[in-house]
Amino acid sequence: MEHSIDIVIPTYKPGAVFEKLIYRLQKQTVKPERIIVVNTGEEYWEQAEFDKSPFIFGTLAGIRLELYHIKESEFDHGGTRRWAANKSQAEYMLFMTQDAMPADQYLVANLLKSANQDPLIGAAYARQLPAADCGIIERYTREFNYGEKSRIKSEADVAELGIKTYFCSNVCAMYRRNIYLSAGGFVKHTIFNEDMICAGNMIQKGYKIAYAADARVIHSHNYSGKEQFKRNFDLAVSQAQHPEIFQAVSSESEGVKMVKKTAAYLIQKKYYWLLPELLLQSGCKYIGYRMGKKYRMLPRRVILKCTSNKSYWKEKKSEVVTN
Structure with a gap:
């Protein structure tokens, strides 16, 4: 049985990597009906000169690519994706980031296979x-x-997995549309973490989340300590604003576990010179996280120095973000 699939990709200052991503999506063994691109900043798209590339635009390999532009002030991690999701009527919606590169031609097929293991799997x-x-x-x-073993997670796993029960990443995640809607979809306004908030809502409503280890994308960053601080500040703000999801589970214990395991790995491999870097980055993450949790106690000027998403703190959002 065939399933309808739309792919949604928010972009900002896209370049050659994004063009390569579109090419690889067109080569998938299971093809989407549409690729919906929501680009922040039309002027950046024009600078990229993608309009000169018929390789990307229109219908190619049976896939329709649709392009929508929004202003930088209109972008919201949850609201923009929610708006894009409302443009899809497909059974499944695959959300990706512009820098997530399919490792092979089976990415969509393996995500679909994983999502179809159980009718209660929402993502x-x-x-x-x-x-x-x-x-x-x-x-x-x-x-x-992101380990080698796939897993289906439900409310029953909270005692064992804690916050990782709700873990889901919109770097590359496929949502079953009817469950997505039943769980309320992406929140209209969030600084970060829209994927875990949505996954948490799904699980609390009795649905499940699948980790598909055989669906692989190439995606990583080499963040500085300052970038780690800001990223974790925003993460903590999102958690503080959604106690209905995160209050009963702790992120800190999982973070401590990761630091310990990473340190053990560095020692085992004799990468001793990287231990100070690990401590520095971990410290930046922890301080950013703790400050984000207490953001309501901070002056606005301090918040604007701590966040990586200054536009989030503006008072007004457009209809593109809030509908």
Whole structure:
């Protein structure tokens, strides 16, 4: 039985990597009906000169590519994806980021296979593999968060997995449309973490989340300590704003576990010189997280220095974000 699939990709200043992503999606063994691109900043798209590339636009290989532009002030991690999801009527919606590269031609097929294991599965997310330039510490982090074994998670796993029960990444995640809608979809306004908030709502309503280890994308970053601080500040803000999802589970214990395992790995491999870097990055993550949890106590000027998403703190959002 065939299933209808739309792929949704938010973009910002896209370049050659994005063009390669579109090419690889067109080569998938299971093809989507549409690729819906929501680009932030039309002026950046024009600078990229993609209009000169018939290789991307229109209908190619049976896939329709649709392009929508929004202003930078209109972008919201949850609201923009929610708006894009409302443009789809497909049975499944695959959300990706512009820098997530399919590792092979079976990405969509394996996500679909995973999502169809159980009619209660609301979302299936892919394994993220490190890129060639990925640092040693981040490479191990990929392995820690995205292991070799697939798993289906439900409310029954909270006691064992804690916050990882709700883990789902819109770097590459396929949602079953009817369950997505039943769970309320992506929140209209969030600084970050729209994927875990949605997954948490699904699980609390009795649905399930699948981790598909055989669906693989190449995706990693070499963040600085400052970037880690800001990223974890925003993460904690999103958790503080959604106690209905995160209050009963702790992120800190999982973070401590990852630091310990990473340190043990570095010692085992005799990468002793990386231990100070691990401690620095872990400290930046922890301080950013703790400050984000207490953001309501911070002056606005401090918040704007801590966040990586200054536009989120503006008072007004457009209809593109809120509908």
